[in-house]
Amino acid sequence: MTTRLPYRTHARGLLLLGLPLVGGHLAQMAIGLTDAAMIGRYGVAELAGLTLATTAFAVIFLFGSGFAWAVTPMIAQYDAEGNHTMIRRATRMSLWLSIGVFLLAMPLMWFSAPALEALGQAPQVARDAQTYLRVAGFGLLPALGVMVFKSYLGALEHTRMVFWITVLAALANALANYMLIFGNFGAPELGIRGAAVASLVSHGVSFAGCALYARVQLPQYPLWQRFWRPDVELLRDVFSxxxxxxxxxxxxxxxxxxxxxxxxxxxxxxxxxxxxxxxxxxxxxxxxxxxxxxxxxxxxxxxxxxxxxxxxxxxxxxxxxxxxxxxxxxxxxxxxxxxxxxxxxxxxxxxxxxxxxxxxxxxxxxxxxxxxxxxxxxxxxxxxxxxxxxxxxxxxxxxxxxxxxxxxxxxxxxxxxxxxxxxxxxxxxxxxxxxxxxxxxxxxxxxxxxxxxxxxxxxxxxxxx
Structure with a gap:
């Protein structure tokens, strides 16, 4: 099949897909900026710990996101071929691999202080970073799940909802930070631990929003049906x-x-x-x-x-x-x-x-x-x-x-x-x-x-x- 469309049609299609994704990326950036700005006002020492912790989290998260990004071209191809079964199978195995990354990474984050000190970080900064990671580390699972859903929804051209869900998560993160870092609205003052809880809330909101939207708008892909069943072929393809x-x-x-x-x-x-x-x-x-x-x-x-x-x-x-x-x-x-x-x-x-x-x-x-x-x-x-x-x-x-x-x-x-x-x-x-x-x-x-x-x-x- 050969498709010759005017270049303006190509531009329109790319912008309709791409602009919501640009907005989503900017909203995701806003989450990190909000964390740094609020903790910076709470204390310089805590800001140093947060910076170290979020850097470590980001390295693990970005590596694990590779298995989520892998399904974007796979699903786009299967959708063009009309192969709905393979869309469901590839997405499930991407979620499986995300769970695997979380299980391997969580012990590293839980016991991160000794490793950070061995890399030359100040003991207090390393302890603050570990405090953050022991809470926010549990957010790695929904965070990677969100990346899978973003790839899944994006490949099926549902990019606008991805943007709005990310904006909602950014707002939830800002509110939770304001409450839990400083102890506002009757919440306990938790400092850097409060920032970690806010991060966990943000990832949870994103995952819930994406999963709910996918279930309601794309019922033809029952992702959770027999989720426990392995699919070795697709697991290998997504991994490779x-x-x-x-x-x-x-x-x-x-x-x-x-x-x-x-x-x-x-x-x-x-x-x-x-x-x-x-x-x-x-x-x-x-x-x-x-x-x-x-x-x-x-x-x-x-x-x-x-x-x-x-x-x-x-x-x-x-x-x-x-x-x-x-x-x-x-x-x-x-x-x-x-x-x-x-x-x-x-x-x-x-x-x-x-x-x-x-x-x-x-x-x-x-x-x-x-x-x-x-x-x-x-x-x-x-x-x-x-x-x-x-x-x-x-x-x-x-x-x-x-x-x-x-x-x-x-x-x-x-x-x-x-x-x-x-x-x-x-x-x-x-x-x-x-x-x-x-x-x-x-x-x-x-x-x-x-x-x-x-x-x-x-x-x-x-x-x-």
Whole structure:
């Protein structure tokens, strides 16, 4: 089947899918910002513990989410093929793998303080982090379940409800934080433990909302019916597709974590500027991540229909949309950098000017950083839609750790460029990944789908498109 639609139709379809996903990602970011802001007002020591704990939680969560993201292209393909049974089976096994990650991770979070101290963290900070993780760790199970449901609902094009459920969870998190951290509205004052309970509440609300919506709106997929029955074939398929996705995500998260360690060697002011720069670029990155998620879904649908023409036009459109967003954000970075960085700084902070100067310089680098980051994540989304995950995993590891981090180390620590040099290194790593992933998609993955489309056309007695 060959689908030739106007590019405006492709753009409309991508935006209808992608914009709610962008909003959902931004709402998810708001949860983390709310936690940090409220605990920061409660106490600096508790903020340090929270930062350490949420970093550890995020590493485990993002790795485990690979098994959730794996079902997006699978379900999109099965839906295009009209195979409802496989949709149910793949989703169930993704939930099984999420439960497995939780069971393996919970002991690590429960006894995290000794490990954190062994990594050089202050004893009190490590104990505070463990206090948080012993409560919030139970939220890993619903959090991973939410990721499975988001992938399931997104692949079936129910993205708007995913956005509203995430917004509801963000509001529940803010209210629970306000009550339990400070002891407002008659609630006990629990400090960092209160933030952990709020996180647990937020994940619980999200999971309940997603599960209820799926049950009501998609009754043709009885996910919980005979949930206990194993499905070895689909378990293996989801695992083999999801493990490289999780490891790819870890490679990128690890790159930014290692860059923070390098910048920390320059002192607290550069590290603060780095943190602010990442917050700003992370917010704009959500636009490209949402478009990449939409591209994954539509690539999966195209794979199910063996429709290379549709995918080629869709890919051109999503890259154009992403580049258009880059133009807008880069203009902001170049025209009003002081205003953007200043949002995160108190007017009477004695170190404001020093942080502002470094932050503005970082946003200049981010002008190039944004383009390559957008291209690599969209290319990655398209490849995932075609269920190509092992090659991109190797590309990510080599680009981020073989090029990006060494370049940041050389430019920042030995080239005299400091924090800006480390960001140049990040740009080099992401740029290499963008080039290699783009080549893999256009030169290998898409021609392979062309061949499948031609073979199908010939088998049906037609002429290959």
């Amino acid at each position: 597709l999801g493990l490289p996705i999780g490891l790819t995500t870890l490679a990128e998260v690890g790159l930014f974590g290692a860059s923070a360690i390098l910048i920390g060697l320059f002192g607290p002011v550069p590290l603060a500027a780095h943190g602010i720069g990442l917050q700003i670029t992370a917010a704009t990155f959500m636009i490209h991540l949402g478009l990449a998620n939409a591209a994954t879904i539509r690539a999966g649908q195209a794979r199910g229909r063996r429709d290379a023409v549709f995918l080629r036009r869709d890919a051109r459109t999503v890259f154009a949309l992403s580049i258009a967003a880059v133009v807008v954000t880069v203009a902001l970075f170049l025209l009003v950098p002081e205003a953007l960085v200043g949002i995160f700084l108190s007017p009477d902070d004695p170190q404001r000017e020093a942080i502002l100067a470094i932050g503005v310089a970082l946003l200049m680098v981010a002008a190039a950083f944004q383009l390559v980051d957008a291209l690599q994540v969209v290319a990655l989304g398209l490849l995932r839609g075609l269920q190509d995950t092992r090659g991109p995993m190797i590309i990510a590891a080599v680009s981020y750790w073989g090029l990006g981090l060494p370049a940041g180390w050389l430019l920042g620590l030995h080239g005299g460029f400091g924090t800006v040099g480390v960001w140049f290194g990040l740009t080099i790593g992401l740029g290499a990944a963008a080039v290699l992933l783009l080549l893999r998609f256009w030169r290998r993955a898409l021609p392979a789908l062309d061949a499948q489309q031609a073979a199908r056309s010939l088998a049906l007695g037609g002429i290959p498109a």
